[in-house]
Amino acid sequence: MIQSTSQQHLLENLTCAQHTAVTHRDGPLLVLAGPGSGKTRVITHRVAYLMATGVQGEHILALTFTNKAAAEMRSRVIGLVGAAKTTICTFHSLCARLLREFAEELSLTPNFSIFDRADSLAALREATQQSGLDPKNWPPAATCEKISRAKSKLLRPAEYQERANDFYTKQVAKIYRRYQQVLESNSALDFDDLLLRMVDALRENESIRRQLAGRYRYILIDEYQDTNQAQYVIGRVLCRDHQNICATGDPDQSIYGWRGADISNILDFERDFPQTKIVRLEQNYRSTKHILAAADRLIKANKLRRDKKLWTENPEGEKIEVVCCADGRAEAGYVAERIAEYVQGGSYNDVAIFYRVNSLSRPLEQALRSAGVPYQMVRGVAFYARKEIKDVLAYLRAIVNPNDELSLLRIINVPARKIGAKTVQALREHSRRSGATIRETLATPGIIAGLGRAAGPLKQFAVLLDELVNGPQRPVQKVLERVIRRTNLEAEYSTDRHKDGTAMDNINELISSAAQYDKDNPEGNLEDYLQQTSLVCDVDSFDPSQGAVAMMTLHAAKGLEFPVVFMVGLEDGLLPHSRAAENRSELEEERRLCFVGMTRAQRRLVMSYARYRQVRGSTNRTVASGFLAELPAESVRHCQCEVSAGTESLAKLVKTPDALLQRSSREGSNRRAGRSGFVAGLIEGSSVYHPRYGLGKIEQIGRFGKFTRAVIDFEETGPQTMMLEYADLHKPTSEM
DNA sequence: GCTATCTAATTTTTT
DNA sequence: ATTAGATAGC
Secondary structure (H helix, E strand, O other): OOOOHHHHHHHOOOOHHHHHHHHOOOOOEEEEEOOOOOHHHHHHHHHHHHHHOOOOHHHEEEEEOOHHHHHHHHHHHHHHHOOOOOEEEEHHHHHHHHHHHOOOOOOOOOOOEEEOHHHHHHHHHHHHHHOOOOOOOOOHHHHHHHHHHHHHOOOOHHHHHHHOOOHHHHHHHHHHHHHHHHHHHOOEEEHHHHHHHHHHHHHHOHHHHHHHHHHOOEEEEOOHHHOEHHHHHHHHHHOOOOOOEEEEEOHHHOOOHHHOEOOHHHHOHHHHOOOOEEEEEOEEOOOOHHHHHHHHHHHHOOOOOOOOOOEEOOOOOOOEEEEEEEEHHHHHHHHHHHHHHHHOOOOHHHEEEEEOOHHHHHHHHHHHHHHOOOEEEOOHHHHHHOHHHHHHHHHHHHHHOOOOHHHHHHHOOOOOOOOOHHHHHHHHHHHHHHOOOHHHHHOOHHHHHOOHHHHHHHHHHHHHHHHHHHOOOOOHHHHHHHHHHHOOHHHHHHOOOOOOOHHHHHHHHHHHHHHHHHHHOOOOOHHHHHHHHHOOOHHHHOOHHHOOEEEEEHHHHOOOOEEEEEEOOOEOEOOOEHHHOOOHHHHHHHHHHHHHHHOOEEEEEEEEEEEEEEEOOEEEEOOEOHHHHOOOHHHEEEEEOOOOOOHHHHHOOOOOOOEEEOOOOOOOOOOOOOOOOOOOOOOOOOEEEEOOOEEEEEEEEEEEOOEEEEEEEEOOOEEEEEEEOHHHEEOOOOOO
16 A cells, blocks of 8 residues: 555654554444553544545544643644644534534524533522422432433433432422423523533424434544443444544543443443454553552452453562651641652652542642642542632523523622522522513513512613613623623622632632633633633642642543652542442442552552541541552562651741641641631740741730731741631640 | 631542 | 531511
């Protein structure tokens, strides 16, 4: 076969197996790719190769699970072929986009809102009450999970109800039905609906299916082991005509079973798609021999799996370190110390810390902060979950989607404009009786006038909304600024004794992200912007170029790699998590999670556990994770973390202060509200030690809003005013 | 209607 | 330990 130079260039430096996967042209292809085996490279080169051999870019669809992965893939494809019209995105954003495109044929309103988890919970609370049940006995969070699982298995309320045998499930079915009505009346879809409605569209509307099958002639799906039933059907139906589906994944890295991911999708791929070409990528280019051998041994303990051999030609490297620490604080201090020592002012990018549950990040944050180690927490959703951000976005949603009552009711009294619960209740009652939306009721002077002293504020609110709706709708940045100014949110958040002023910082951050959006999407509009913000996830916010240590959950770590990895909290009940230890398949998923974490490491891997761990305030004795015992002894070095680092070692330097201050948390950007009131029994005259300013005496101490404000006279620098948070203070140990 | 204080419930992972 | 929701007092 004659190949052009550009094609040859694409195939350079590929191993035999990679070459096969890249050059496979038509028909189903399954790439079983072990960790660090060059999977992303295969996908991107395959896309480029398809294009080099005559496939139009716009006929290629590559689906990922996170926007981050999509962005990464897109930039790598662009690096190979230059600008491409290829669709590379997540399942959810593809569906959101297509549902808007075909809204009319699907009798959907194109400006539908996308409810995130918090919105869904609110809607569920509503649905539970409407079903005559008390949310106390039917917690929305639990119901939400049930419904989500049902949806990911394509079970509608009717089918779910049919299958409900016990009382509890029957009630959930009732709530489920109601919940769908609530979504419907808000013109809203939740995350699962995006997939579900797409499945419906593809199954029931042959013309849409045809169009899309013609548009997307080559389909690539990454992390196939994490697809759920709905995603499986979407992939399968889209390629029915041409069978050009390329799935990549690794059954050993399936960690989303709890979210409805069905591992049998990848295991049964050959059966679903006859004449599948299977390519196995087992050579690892990422990790040292010790790391890979240990991870491989661990995963071999899983019974429900097909064995494969992972191997590498990389050097042997250092042994894995398994560290036993006294408690969580000592563990965090140890990690911080080791990082500082490893990096030595060099590149913090190289280091990552993983944990099973988010709550473990707290002591780590404190330790890193006081050790002066820059860090970055991968928690994108947390930003969009903040009150002030949700408030501003709710205004946008109310503008775009007049049926979105959830958003409307959220902001009807934000900032406070004297429209209280009673008035809202009355308003809803009127709407319910007349069948009109709240928005319409708001525009009916006759009704408003009958609502007593709230009439004025309601009228003003209606006028405000109209103004916003009729104002310019782009660029998004301008719309945001207008909303913030006109609604007085700006005044509310900046001048007000609003916490510590972070609220306005966050809003400003939102505005600059909107500006970025406008830049990236010259054709963008509000709907699209809202869609993007609702579909961001944790990893999306991770920026490896920041020069900071990355901290994230094990789930968020998938797909990433770092030269140095710390895994903390290797304890029974935490890394196999207690909620997952009940049955074999859940335990095996925990083991896969551990496997995923370990295989992120390139050169160094440190796994630690603490003998005592604080859970919800109280300290408990722990047992080391059973997974540690499954690692091969010859690749592991056990060590003991002798003294708790940080606080206690500091204490030894000091004569006898009454309290130790951590480096002030107000300095960093990662602020967290502390506890109110006076702390640690500090009074005027108390002596304190601060890691930066040294010894000092409290001259004045008092309350400042939620915080304690102290003027401290330091021996070195003289008097300083400091805001103290509970989290910043420690009692020195007694034996000094 | 708003605010400050008390209480109960919570924590597995997330598109 | 932290936080959301409930309650009481302004």
